[in-house]
Amino acid sequence: MISLNINQKNYHVDVSPETPLLWVIRDTIGLTGTKYGCGVAQCGACVVHLDGEAVRSCVTKVKRAEGRKLVTIEGLSKNNDHPLQIAWNEVSVPQCGYCHSGQIMSAVVLLRENSSPNDTDIDEAMAGNICRCGTYQRIRKAIHLAAEMQAKGRKKA
Amino acid sequence: MKQHFNIKALYFLHTKTINVLVVILSIIGIAISGFSVKNGIPRNLLPGEINSDSVASVKAFLDVYKVLMSPRCMNCHPAGDRPLQGDSGHIHTMNVQRGKDGKGLYALKCSNCHQPENAEANHAPPGNPKWQLPPANMKMVFQDKSAHDLALQIMDYSKNGHKNIQQLLEHARDTLVKAGWNMGKSHQPPPLSYQDFVAAWDTWINTGGYAPKQ
Numbered sequence: 281m282i283s284l285n286i287n288q289k290n291y292h293v294d295v296s297p298e299t300p301l302l303w304v305i306r307d308t309i310g311l312t313g314t315k316y317g318c319g320v321a322q323c324g325a326c327v328v329h330l331d332g333e334a335v336r337s338c339v340t341k342v343k344r345a346e347g348r349k350l351v352t353i354e355g356l357s358k359n360n361d362h363p364l365q366i367a368w369n370e371v372s373v374p375q376c377g378y379c380h381s382g383q384i385m386s387a388v389v390l391l392r393e394n395s396s397p398n399d400t401d402i403d404e405a406m407a408g409n410i411c412r413c414g415t416y417q418r419i420r421k422a423i424h425l426a427a428e429m430q431a432k433g434r435k436k437a
Numbered sequence: 438m439k440q441h442f443n444i445k446a447l448y449f450l451h452t453k454t455i456n457v458l459v460v461i462l463s464i465i466g467i468a469i470s471g472f473s474v475k476n477g478i479p480r481n482l483l484p485g486e487i488n489s490d491s492v493a494s495v496k497a498f499l500d501v502y503k504v505l506m507s508p509r510c511m512n513c514h515p516a517g518d519r520p521l522q523g524d525s526g527h528i529h530t531m532n533v534q535r536g537k538d539g540k541g542l543y544a545l546k547c548s549n550c551h552q553p554e555n556a557e558a559n560h561a562p563p564g565n566p567k568w569q570l571p572p573a574n575m576k577m578v579f580q581d582k583s584a585h586d587l588a589l590q591i592m593d594y595s596k597n598g599h600k601n602i603q604q605l606l607e608h609a610r611d612t613l614v615k616a617g618w619n620m621g622k623s624h625q626p627p628p629l630s631y632q633d634f635v636a637a638w639d640t641w642i643n644t645g646g647y648a649p650k651q
Binding site for chain 1: 530531532533534542543544545546548549550552553554556558560561562
């Protein structure tokens with residue numbers, strides 16, 4: 281039995297410790313917002329936060345997540361109102377949408393560590409998240425917008 | 438009264454002589470033990486003169502150099518701020534960056550993909566719990582270094598990650614160094630066996646850590 285804390289909720293799952301985390305999140309627990317893309321950490325569709333870092337759950341064994349805090353796209357905000365989610369909606373970033381939970385989870389780490397990234401920062405930070413529809417221009421625009429929203433929020437506070 | 442003066446003068450002269458001797462001996466002591474440089478190698482890094490053998494040392498380093506220049510070592514000791522990848526040593530996909538601490542940047546930190554252990558799948562990232570590059574403030578570059586320059590760099594405390602002789606010897610036993618010989622199916626190991634590498638590394642350092650001429 282493996283104990284996990286996902287989106288501030290505790291789960292006890294009867295799986296092999298070697299099982300990829302993505303399978304446990306999607307198939308065992310049923311949080312299907314995180315997607316399977318390549319299975320070898322090359323595309324970024326499966327990114328979740330493990331103690332705040334954007335790990336690729338397809339190659340992360342579930343035993344690595346024991347005793348640590350996991351956040352999936354479902355737990356990023358209570359009302360889908362994280363600045364990045366709002367910006368993604370305003371800019372209408374997705375086309376097919378398949379890669380975008382991974383895109384957003386990676387962008388969260390970027391904005392946490394660099395609150396006002398320039399285009400180069402964004403391109404470099406997001407280079408590990410592939411979008412087959414080619415929505416990169418809109419991804420960049422939405423990250424800039426979310427950064428502005430975060431800055432305004434901070435000024436209000 | 439005069440005799441008393443002479444005794445005082447003699448006492449003063451003795452004290453002065455002893456002080457001068459102490460100063461001279463201290464300077465010689467410091468020069469021998471600590472801060473002088475021999476062949477570009479700070480002497481405080483040398484294990485001792487007894488085993489010093491420049492011929493054996495240089496010969497051993499040339500074997501060590503073959504390993505250090507292999508992709509398994511050089512890929513994480515690049516000249517730029519991006520790791521290299523694969524047996525061809527191309528720039529790492531995804532434009533992964535060194536970051537301040539050598540562990541990547543933003544969503545592309547090394548351990549986000551490189552797990553504590555190897556993946557069984559082909560083409561999945563090899564694993565190790567200490568996966569990283571040298572930090573930005575001491576890059577310890579191997580790429581494009583001659584054997585001469587690399588030997589001097591490794592034996593230079595101010596350029597080798599502040600490792601003394603003992604720590605340098607231990608570094609060859611480090612789990613991340615060992616990982617070079619265990620990166621799964623998709624990666625060629627270095628040209629020497631791990632045991633031969635450690636033997637050459639130890640010989641090089643224990644015989645004086647000499648640098649080849651070129």
